[in-house]
Amino acid sequence: xxxxxxxxxxxxxEHRDVRDSWIGESxxxxxxxxxxxxxxxxxxxxxxxxxxxxLLDGEAICSCLVLSASAVDCDIRxxxxxxxLGTPSDVQQAFVEExxxxxxxxxxxxxxxxxxxxxxxxxxxxLEVKEALSGNICRCTGYGRIFAAVEKVVEVRKANGAGR
Amino acid sequence: MSTKTTTQRDVLGTxxxxxxxxxxxxxxxxxxxxxxxxNMLWGAxxxxxxxxxxxxxxxxxxxxxxxxxxxxLLASDVPGKLTYGLISxxxxxxxxxxxxxxxxxxAAVAADHPETCRRAxxxxxxxxxxxxxxxxxEQALDPSTPPIHPEGNVxxxxxxxxxxxxxxxxxxxxxxxxxxxxxxxxxxLESALAYPDPGxxxxxxxxxxxxxxEDQKQIAxxxxxxxxxxxxxxxxxxGAFGAREDISLQVHTCLLAxxxxxxxxxxxxxxxxxFGHVHRHPGVIHLRHHATRDGRIVKIEGTMKxxxxxxxxxxxxxxxxxxxxLQGPYKCENALIDSWVVRSNNxxxxxxxxxxxxQACFAHEGQMDKLASALGLSPVEIRLINAMETGDKxxxxxxxxxxxxxxxxxxxxxxxxxxxxxxxxPGSLALPGGxxxxxxxxxxxxxxxxxxxxxxxxxxxxxxxxxxxxCTLSNGVATVKFATAEVGQxxxxxxxxxxxxxxxxxxxxxxxxxxxxxSAGSTSASRQTWMSGGAVDGACRRVRERLFEHIAxxxxxxxxxxxxxxxxIVDTMGPLRVPVAQASAGLTIEExxxxxxxxxxxxxxxxQGNCHVAFAFVAHRAVVDVDTELGLVKVVQxxxxxxxxRVLNPLALLGQLEGGIAQGLGLAVMEEIVVDxxxxxxxxxxxxxxxxxxxxxxxxAIPIEEYEPLSPLGxxxxxxxxxxxxxxxxxxxxxxxxxxxxxRTPVRPxxxxxx
Numbered sequence: 001x002x003x004x005x006x007x008x009x010x011x012x013x014e015h016r017d018v019r020d021s022w023i024g025e026s027x028x029x030x031x032x033x034x035x036x037x038x039x040x041x042x043x044x045x046x047x048x049x050x051x052x053x054x055l056l057d058g059e060a061i062c063s064c065l066v067l068s069a070s071a072v073d074c075d076i077r078x079x080x081x082x083x084x085l086g087t088p089s090d091v092q093q094a095f096v097e098e099x100x101x102x103x104x105x106x107x108x109x110x111x112x113x114x115x116x117x118x119x120x121x122x123x124x125x126x127l128e129v130k131e132a133l134s135g136n137i138c139r140c141t142g143y144g145r146i147f148a149a150v151e152k153v154v155e156v157r158k159a160n161g162a163g164r
Numbered sequence: 165m166s167t168k169t170t171t172q173r174d175v176l177g178t179x180x181x182x183x184x185x186x187x188x189x190x191x192x193x194x195x196x197x198x199x200x201x202x203n204m205l206w207g208a209x210x211x212x213x214x215x216x217x218x219x220x221x222x223x224x225x226x227x228x229x230x231x232x233x234x235x236x237l238l239a240s241d242v243p244g245k246l247t248y249g250l251i252s253x254x255x256x257x258x259x260x261x262x263x264x265x266x267x268x269x270x271a272a273v274a275a276d277h278p279e280t281c282r283r284a285x286x287x288x289x290x291x292x293x294x295x296x297x298x299x300x301x302e303q304a305l306d307p308s309t310p311p312i313h314p315e316g317n318v319x320x321x322x323x324x325x326x327x328x329x330x331x332x333x334x335x336x337x338x339x340x341x342x343x344x345x346x347x348x349x350x351x352x353l354e355s356a357l358a359y360p361d362p363g364x365x366x367x368x369x370x371x372x373x374x375x376x377x378e379d380q381k382q383i384a385x386x387x388x389x390x391x392x393x394x395x396x397x398x399x400x401x402x403g404a405f406g407a408r409e410d411i412s413l414q415v416h417t418c419l420l421a422x423x424x425x426x427x428x429x430x431x432x433x434x435x436x437x438x439f440g441h442v443h444r445h446p447g448v449i450h451l452r453h454h455a456t457r458d459g460r461i462v463k464i465e466g467t468m469k470x471x472x473x474x475x476x477x478x479x480x481x482x483x484x485x486x487x488x489x490l491q492g493p494y495k496c497e498n499a500l501i502d503s504w505v506v507r508s509n510n511x512x513x514x515x516x517x518x519x520x521x522x523q524a525c526f527a528h529e530g531q532m533d534k535l536a537s538a539l540g541l542s543p544v545e546i547r548l549i550n551a552m553e554t555g556d557k558x559x560x561x562x563x564x565x566x567x568x569x570x571x572x573x574x575x576x577x578x579x580x581x582x583x584x585x586x587x588x589x590p591g592s593l594a595l596p597g598g599x600x601x602x603x604x605x606x607x608x609x610x611x612x613x614x615x616x617x618x619x620x621x622x623x624x625x626x627x628x629x630x631x632x633x634x635c636t637l638s639n640g641v642a643t644v645k646f647a648t649a650e651v652g653q654x655x656x657x658x659x660x661x662x663x664x665x666x667x668x669x670x671x672x673x674x675x676x677x678x679x680x681x682x683s684a685g686s687t688s689a690s691r692q693t694w695m696s697g698g699a700v701d702g703a704c705r706r707v708r709e710r711l712f713e714h715i716a717x718x719x720x721x722x723x724x725x726x727x728x729x730x731x732x733i734v735d736t737m738g739p740l741r742v743p744v745a746q747a748s749a750g751l752t753i754e755e756x757x758x759x760x761x762x763x764x765x766x767x768x769x770x771x772q773g774n775c776h777v778a779f780a781f782v783a784h785r786a787v788v789d790v791d792t793e794l795g796l797v798k799v800v801q802x803x804x805x806x807x808x809x810r811v812l813n814p815l816a817l818l819g820q821l822e823g824g825i826a827q828g829l830g831l832a833v834m835e836e837i838v839v840d841x842x843x844x845x846x847x848x849x850x851x852x853x854x855x856x857x858x859x860x861x862x863x864x865a866i867p868i869e870e871y872e873p874l875s876p877l878g879x880x881x882x883x884x885x886x887x888x889x890x891x892x893x894x895x896x897x898x899x900x901x902x903x904x905x906x907x908r909t910p911v912r913p914x915x916x917x918x919x
Contacts, residue, residue, distance in 0.1 A: 022277065022279055024279060029278075032198075033200075036200075037191075038191065038194070038198040039190065039191015039192070040191065041195070041197075041351070041352070041402070042197075042353070043351045043352065043353060043402075043434065043849075044434045044848070044849040044850075045433055045434060046434070046848055046849055046850050048848075048849035048850055049351065049849055051351060078191070079190065079191035080190075080191055082190070083190055088186050088189060088190065091189075092186065092189035092190060093186075093189075095185070095189045096181050096182060096185035096186055096189060097181060098815075099179070099815040099816065099818060099819045101182055101185045101188050101189060102403075102652035102653065102654065102819055102823065103350070103351065103352060103401060103402045103403040103404075103651060103652025104184070104185075104188030104189075104193055104195075104400075104402070104652065105195060105350075105351035105352040105402030105403060106351050107188045107189050108188075108189070108190075108191040111189050127592075127593040127594065128593075129857070130593070130857040130858045130860070131593060131857075131858060133856075133857040134856040134857045134858040135856075136856075136857070137351065137849070137854050137856060138351070138857075139349055139350055139351050139403050139405070139823075139826075139827070139854065140351075140403055140652045140819070140823045141819055141822060141823050141826075142819075142822035142823040142824070142825055142826030142827075142855075142860055142863065143822070143826065143855075143857045143860040144818070144822040144860065144863055145815075145818070145819055145822065146857070147857075147860075
């Protein structure tokens with residue numbers, strides 16, 4: 001199941017060659033199976049659950065719905081790019097401390113979605129948080145601790161910003 | 165009590181954090197689907213498109229011609245037992261002559277790419293002689309219906325006959341309740357990677373499951389291998405909720421790997437997942453409650469009928485659980501109840517969080533509201549009048565000797581403030597229809613409803629579901645080993661908390677979760693805190709005893725006067741104080757402990773017997789806003805007080821409560837596998853709706869903390885109760901808002917605004 005196609009993707013700031021890929025492969029498949037970036041998860045293949053959320057040119061998208069070969073000129077940022085030096089981001093830390101992680105399968109997608117939300121809206125109202133995260137399904141937590149994690153990040157960022 | 169100031173350590177009772185938490189947020193945690201191997205092939209399953217058909221012929225010739233196809237397997241390639249199953253081994257690894265449900269496996273392929281697999285499956289030509297499916301419970305119970313399986317169309321009948329069946333109440337209320345088929349819908353799809361041993365003498369399987377040892381047994385039987393030649397390791401599990409208790413792709417993956425001599429990975433799509441695991445039993449329950457004029461229940465009559473689908477799975481146990489909980493958390497001495505779970509050509513059903521009690525609770529709570537209304541009492545009053553207490557006898561004759569704070573759960577829930585009125589300002593996202601212009605605020609009505617439940621903990625009906633754990637202490641570090649499936653619930657946190665508390669260590673290493681130790685039983689039935697928690701606690705205590713003996717011997721003391729205080733061993737009758745790290749330097753102490761709950765009995769033909777181990781209780785109050793014109797429901801708030809025994813980790817507990825409530829909300833207003841004459845109409849997340857962040861209600865939760873003396877840690881299992889009575893509470897709230905007699909869950913828009 002290979003062809004002799006070769007193309008490059010820009011993932012987390014790095015150029016990555018994709019060789020011998022079947023042209024029908026989704027961005028999610030290529031990230032995981034060709035580039036070994038297993039952080040993005042697949043759970044519905046229909047853009048309903050958000051487990052595969054990545055940033056494509058700064059926009060949160062479902063990587064299961066994007067043909068990999070169509071993303072050649074895009075800046076792709078995955079969960080692996082959210083804490084490139086290994087130190088957890090404030091969002092990741094808050095998810096753990098507030099109990100927003102149970103099975104964790106939805107977590108990478110949600111972390112990307114929360115980073116995306118707070119970049120665009122640093123102080124969202126509770127219903128804005130719900131709206132922004134409604135494309136990410138979590139089956140374990142009932143979302144309460146996820147909202148708490150978002151609140152915590154907002155508070156800490158505000159406090160840090162005020163102190164600067 | 166020590167007066168020494170303690171620093172906060174992550175011991176029992178604290179909100180210790182997940183050891184796998186950061187890795188999960190960074191995408192570094194390896195779920196079963198994240199495993200990959202050199203030279204790996206992909207496996208895929210061919211499934212029947214028909215709910216009931218005879219297989220006339222299977223032609224593999226075109227599939228074999230596809231480049232990259234390495235093997236194709238049929239039933240004739242299964243070397244061992246041709247069937248598997250949790251209780252009754254009645255489900256074929258691959259169908260032979262007949263398929264009994266849509267999605268039943270017929271063949272499996274291994275190939276170089278998932279797309280090659282898809283094309284190979286499409287190229288297999290199966291000729292079916294389609295038969296008319298047995299698709300209703302009534303049809304299955306009709307003795308004139310021909311059996312669709314050699315073991316017949318009824319999995320189990322269970323009667324409960326208790327007290328005086330002729331007694332009559334002053335007031336009689338009656339209702340028929342219907343429950344739809346719910347899916348567990350865990351996020352992490354079924355997946356496994358099998359590594360064949362050289363020469364095909366054994367196999368190693370990395371898999372997401374709830375019960376490694378049960379899988380091992382069933383796989384080994386089907387492979388015709390001794391058990392020890394089938395070695396399982398738990399791959400990261402992306403949720404379970406009952407759906408991973410049965411075999412799905414385990415046997416197929418191993419077969420493909422053994423046949424090709426190469427590692428094989430199988431991973432279901434979401435659509436395949438709907439066909440690849442069992443669901444919550446749909447059913448119909450009819451109840452007639454007799455009560456005195458002052459509201460006391462004197463007799464329950466009724467029937468409970470569940471549809472188990474094509475194969476047995478745990479159907480018989482689900483039925484027993486359901487029927488023995490039909491009285492709810494209420495006192496009652498007289499009953500005559502008959503119950504059946506049947507076989508049909510619908511999707512197989514089995515374990516899902518709540519295990520039969522969800523169905524029972526929907527019915528008994530509907531009855532409680534009917535009683536209240538007939539007697540002019542409030543929903544709270546009728547439940548308080550009948551609230552069960554420790555020492556009461558169930559309709560099975562079993563005394564409730566668990567802590568049973570039912571009245572307290574109700575009262576504390578009742579005391580939680582109601583939410584503010586609906587925000588009707590234009591653009592409000594809080595309206596039932598969300599942010600669009602769907603809902604006219606003038607059509608929104610608010611309702612309040614109640615649900616209270618009882619749930620058994622651990623396995624029942626004579627099943628001895630033991631749990632084993634091992635603890636090794638060396639140089640101040642404890643290593644804990646168990647086969648307990650961590651599916652997200654947080655047993656990994658708890659195991660560390662226990663070891664820290666018992667041994668006074670801070671570093672607790674968790675060994676790989678695999679079959680290199682005895683079974684821990686299933687991660688289900690709200691049992692692992694009690695069972696595996698008991699096993700880890702027992703192993704750590706044995707290690708501590710030996711450490712105390714060692715130190716006592718060194719210092720000429722009686723080991724019984726030693727104790728752990730924070731991270732030190734202290735002499736309770738003298739000045740000795742030695743840090744555990746120092747005391748265990750150069751030592752290796754290892755102990756294994758098998759935890760066993762007290763024995764239970766099988767029910768007799770009248771449903772009598774001490775069939776359950778212990779019970780937990782919970783109350784839910786739901787507040788909803790209903791758009792009565794469009795039939796849309798917004799669950800505004802769920803208040804709950806849950807009987808939890810001792811709180812071991814407040815944060816993890818809250819996560820279980822909120823998560824369970826969301827699943828119960830799903831069953832109340834949106835989640836249903838729609839089956840039409842055996843055909844599943846909505847096997848996708850586009851059509852099977854799950855609660856999103858916008859559907860999440862405000863949850864106000866109060867743990868009712870009363871130490872449970874029967875439990876090794878004083879704690880009760882907390883996983884299932886949250887999802888049980890919240891469903892009837894929400895439906896009751898919708899009844900309250902609309903005045904409709906809603907007898908079916910999930911409630912659909914047409915149930916609210918249909919004529």
